[in-house]
Amino acid sequence: MTAPILSLKNVNKSFGPIDVLHDINLDLRAGEVLCLLGDNGAGKSTVIRLLSGVHKPTTGEILMDGKPVSFANPREASDHGIATVHQFGGTFPLMSIGRSFFVGLEPTKGWGPFKIYDRRRANEIAVKAVQSFGITRIDDGDRLVGGLSGGERQSLAIARAVHFGARVLILDEPTAALGVKQAAHVLRIVNEAKRRGLAVIFITHQVMHAMAVGDHFAVLIRGAIAADFHKGEKTREEITDLMAGGETMATLEAEIEGYMQAHDGHPPQVASPA
Ligand SMILES: Nc1ncnc2c1ncn2[C@@H]1O[C@H](COP(=O)(O)OP(=O)(O)O)[C@@H](O)[C@H]1O
Ligand SMILES: [Mg+2]
Numbered sequence: 114m115t116a117p118i119l120s121l122k123n124v125n126k127s128f129g130p131i132d133v134l135h136d137i138n139l140d141l142r143a144g145e146v147l148c149l150l151g152d153n154g155a156g157k158s159t160v161i162r163l164l165s166g167v168h169k170p171t172t173g174e175i176l177m178d179g180k181p182v183s184f185a186n187p188r189e190a191s192d193h194g195i196a197t198v199h200q201f202g203g204t205f206p207l208m209s210i211g212r213s214f215f216v217g218l219e220p221t222k223g224w225g226p227f228k229i230y231d232r233r234r235a236n237e238i239a240v241k242a243v244q245s246f247g248i249t250r251i252d253d254g255d256r257l258v259g260g261l262s263g264g265e266r267q268s269l270a271i272a273r274a275v276h277f278g279a280r281v282l283i284l285d286e287p288t289a290a291l292g293v294k295q296a297a298h299v300l301r302i303v304n305e306a307k308r309r310g311l312a313v314i315f316i317t318h319q320v321m322h323a324m325a326v327g328d329h330f331a332v333l334i335r336g337a338i339a340a341d342f343h344k345g346e347k348t349r350e351e352i353t354d355l356m357a358g359g360e361t362m363a364t365l366e367a368e369i370e371g372y373m374q375a376h377d378g379h380p381p382q383v384a385s386p387a
């Protein structure tokens with residue numbers, strides 16, 4: 114096995130009196146997708162915020178290439194090659210595709226005070242980068258980002274991160290708000306990023322999405338790692354049960370069945386306002 118790019122070592126995170134993460138140990142390797150699973154409130158986004166420079170661990174360390182790192186802000190994490198793509202791609206709806214690709218990093222032509230944003234070149238590079246991920250529907254860099262579908266926006270953001278040299282790609286619930294086809298696009302791009310040697314952290318609630326791309330899985334339950342395993346080591350049912358906080362789905366189903374029988378087949382009544 115190769116050495117990890119990024120590791121969390123005995124990481125704890127508290128906000129005032131609230132302990133959110135407990136003794137987290139995780140290793141992330143190049144060319145691997147780590148799926149971070151767990152119920153709402155388990156602490157997944159907090160793990161991501163530590164890795165992307167939004168928060169610092171209360172105790173414990175983050176290692177990059179085996180050396181301790183500390184990120185004062187998201188910019189520092191991004192300077193280390195850690196790119197975080199948020200659910201809606203984090204792009205600006207009223208900007209063109211070419212513009213948003215280079216926001217803050219525009220290629221220029223000319224010299225000194227005559228430097229100007231080279232729109233044609235920016236468009237060409239952006240379109241080529243996105244198309245290299247198989248998104249051939251994006252072929253005009255002048256189009257506005259707001260006109261893209263959710264999956265296309267995510268694809269654009271991922272292509273941008275890869276183009277500018279990210280080594281670690283973090284995706285917090287990228288497929289949560291997407292339809293089946295759109296999600297399939299994003300999953301394909303995650304696989305492509307992995308093929309190009311990036312380390313990917315993929316957060317999802319959908320077991321099928323996790324299984325479609327994951328090599329390595331970690332399940333968080335109430336802020337602690339409850340399971341850490343590799344592809345093929347657990348079945349879909351086992352993973353689903355772990356994500357439900359260790360309760361088996363069979364038990365839940367039996368409870369629902371029992372309820373339905375006790376209530377003559379009627380679903381639970383919601384009290385109507387007086
Ligand atoms: N800044 C904060 N201050 C206090 N509590 C927080 C803060 N951020 C997250 N939490 C708490 O930490 C827990 C985990 O949250 P989060 O990491 O967002 O979970 P997930 O992404 O798995 O749904 C939640 O109980 C949440 O309320
Ligand atoms: Mg979250």
